[in-house]
Structures are given as C-alpha cells and as structure tokens.
Amino acid sequence: MLDSLSGTSIAIVFAVAAIVTLVATPTIGRVTKAHGIIGRDVHKLSKVELPEMCGLAILLGLTTGVALSILFFPDAGKEAVAFIGTVLIAGAIGFVDDLHPLGARIKPVLTAGAALPILLLRTYDPIPIVPLLGPVRLTVVYPLLIPIAIAVTSNAVNMMDVMNGAMAGTVSVICGATTVIMLASGRPELAALSIGLLGALLAFYYFNRFPAKVLGGDTGSLAVGSALAALAILGQVETAMIVALIPHIMNAFYGLASVGRLYERREIRQRPVRLLEDGRLEASAERNAPITLTRLILASGPLTEKEIVRGMILLTLVSSVLSVLTFWVTAVGRI
Amino acid sequence: MKKLIPLAAIEIFVWGILLLSTLIISKIAFLINLGGETLIGRIATEAIRVVVSGAVVLVWLLIWKKITDSYFWRTVAR
Numbered sequence: 001m002l003d004s005l006s007g008t009s010i011a012i013v014f015a016v017a018a019i020v021t022l023v024a025t026p027t028i029g030r031v032t033k034a035h036g037i038i039g040r041d042v043h044k045l046s047k048v049e050l051p052e053m054c055g056l057a058i059l060l061g062l063t064t065g066v067a068l069s070i071l072f073f074p075d076a077g078k079e080a081v082a083f084i085g086t087v088l089i090a091g092a093i094g095f096v097d098d099l100h101p102l103g104a105r106i107k108p109v110l111t112a113g114a115a116l117p118i119l120l121l122r123t124y125d126p127i128p129i130v131p132l133l134g135p136v137r138l139t140v141v142y143p144l145l146i147p148i149a150i151a152v153t154s155n156a157v158n159m160m161d162v163m164n165g166a167m168a169g170t171v172s173v174i175c176g177a178t179t180v181i182m183l184a185s186g187r188p189e190l191a192a193l194s195i196g197l198l199g200a201l202l203a204f205y206y207f208n209r210f211p212a213k214v215l216g217g218d219t220g221s222l223a224v225g226s227a228l229a230a231l232a233i234l235g236q237v238e239t240a241m242i243v244a245l246i247p248h249i250m251n252a253f254y255g256l257a258s259v260g261r262l263y264e265r266r267e268i269r270q271r272p273v274r275l276l277e278d279g280r281l282e283a284s285a286e287r288n289a290p291i292t293l294t295r296l297i298l299a300s301g302p303l304t305e306k307e308i309v310r311g312m313i314l315l316t317l318v319s320s321v322l323s324v325l326t327f328w329v330t331a332v333g334r335i
Numbered sequence: 336m337k338k339l340i341p342l343a344a345i346e347i348f349v350w351g352i353l354l355l356s357t358l359i360i361s362k363i364a365f366l367i368n369l370g371g372e373t374l375i376g377r378i379a380t381e382a383i384r385v386v387v388s389g390a391v392v393l394v395w396l397l398i399w400k401k402i403t404d405s406y407f408w409r410t411v412a413r
Contacts, residue, residue: 130357
C-alpha cells in the first residue's frame, strides 16, 4: 500500500505541476500573441484568434513536477529522466511544427526519435505483461516497437486536439486511470510522473476549455501523447494504455483509414463536420470526408462544441475504466 | 448524452475483442518456436510471433472499423 510519505510526495508533485502551469499559461499566451503566434478557433462563428503554442506551459509544469519527483524518489531518477527526456524531445518537435508546419509523413518519423532517452537509458523491460497471457519475452523486437509506440501515441493525441479542451480533458481522465494503476501496482514513483502530468493538464484545461482563451498547439499535444506512451513503457502497462486510448485510436485510425494515407488537418478538402448558423456543429454526409470521433459523435444530430467535448471526455472515461479492468485482468494473470 | 450509448457499446465490444485477441495470440503466436537458443533462432521466433500477433491486431482493427462504419452510415442516413 501507499505509505504516507509517498502519498504526500505525490500530492506535492500534483500541486506544483498544476500551480506552475496555472501561472505559466496566461504568461506564455501573452508572449505568443505579442509575437503573432496565433491560431484561429475554427469551430466558432466569430473565428476568434487565440494565442497558440501555450502547450509550453504544460511542459514547464510537468518538468517542474518531474524534477520534484526525482527529489522524492531518487531511486527512480533514471526512469524520470527518460520520461521527461522523451516528453521534451516530442515537445521540441511540436514547437518546430507550430512555427513551420511539418509534413504529414515527417512528423511521425521525428516523434519516433523521442524514444531515444528510453532506449539509451534502457528504462524498459522487454518482457511486457499481456492480459490472459502473462509475461511475453520480446528481447529483440521490443526495443524496435518503442519508437513506433511513441510516434503512434503522440500523433493520436495530437489528432484529438481539435476542439476546446478535447486533448487536455480526455488525457486528464487517462492520467487519472494511469495513476490508479501505478499505485495499485506498487509503483508510487511512476504514479508521481502520471499525477504530475494530470496536474499540468488540469491547470491547462482551465484555460483551454470552452470557450478557450489559449490553444496548446502541437507543442502540447505531441509532448502529452509521448508522455502517455513513456508511462505505459516504464510501468509495463502497455495493454491497459491501448485500452484507455480507444477513443484516440478510433479518432486517428478511422481518419487515416477513410483518407487512405497520413494527412494533416489543413490538407483535408472535405471537412468531417460543418458549422451551422446557430453555432452548432453537424456531421458531414460526404463520403470522402474522414470519419473522425467528432463526426461519429455528431452522427445522430447537431451538437454544440461544448457537448461534443463532453462526449469525448465521457467516452474516455468509459475506456479508462476498461483500462483499469484490463490492468486487473493482467494482474490476475500474473498471479 | 443518450447519443453516446452506441459509441460506448462499441468501445466495450472492441475491448472484449481485444481480450479475445490476446487469448488467440497466446494460443497460436506464442506457441511458435523456431527452435534453438541461438541469436538467429530467437530473432526468427520473436519476429514470427510479432508478425502473427500483428495479423491478429489487424483483424481486430478491421472488425472495429466495420462496426463503426456500419453504425455511422446507418445513423447518418436516418
């Protein structure tokens, strides 16, 4: 069970990551706006312009939280360094992408490189534990799968960042489930990393929820996605993370499957949804438009942006409960 | 939020299929052994296991896509 010292440390990591992000977000927003780094909120009738790239605040809050976790759990310092190294590399790729948009093919290749800290520090166990199957020895293949996992997860989370609060809200729910799983598996040092991410995301959600005051940009979404993949690898909870990410996979995979190739949102001619005159959104009936999660939620009729994001968060809540169940099935298998 | 029930049901179904897939992988892919404790033997065995598991995962994704497509187009047509 969790001792009181570990419990207090985890609570401090959460609070500090949240406070740093709360303070940093509006400040970064002012700076990016002053430098003309702005994005258009396309799902509003007013098409308001908002400060872009404010996901930097998530990175700042998370980095501070991770630094504290290294102080509290020095034995797991290597894991924490690998985790934050991965997140910072993915964040840097997002930063470049926000300033000079990268191609749809080059982005996954670059984000795969964010796996380097995990590979170089060897903070992985090449024997993943699979539900109903138990430990599986993949000594040779597992390290090759790590860059793919980082690229897929970071880009899937990036593709979910389409509406106010969608990325931060859904990933916050996943972080909650991941923290529970890490605590249940007796890994408070990894729970500290997960809850640090949760703290940073909840603070960012405060500014990014409908109607958003700031946008996270790829800096935030690629970093957050890579953080989830890194947590899954470090904690050996790969299958539980896949289950938690079902809505994100649904969004990314069906988008890709219906378009037939890797794509950037700006390349899509047939938009999956259209904005109605009353401000609600409606699913496009065009055959060629990608079937995204937003379009699936809108299949039965128009909704407001706020209702759609609430739907995404509820669906992630369902998948997160299933991920905890998956962990439980896996743990039973391990016994 | 009644509109979300079919999508939540798809999630639960997909989760069930995922667990079933791991069972199938355990009964097929992980029984494959190309023999020997040599490096080449281990690489070949792991590669074959990953390929077979990948095929099962692909089937899982295709089932998922079929169900979602069917739900979407039927609902939009109403």
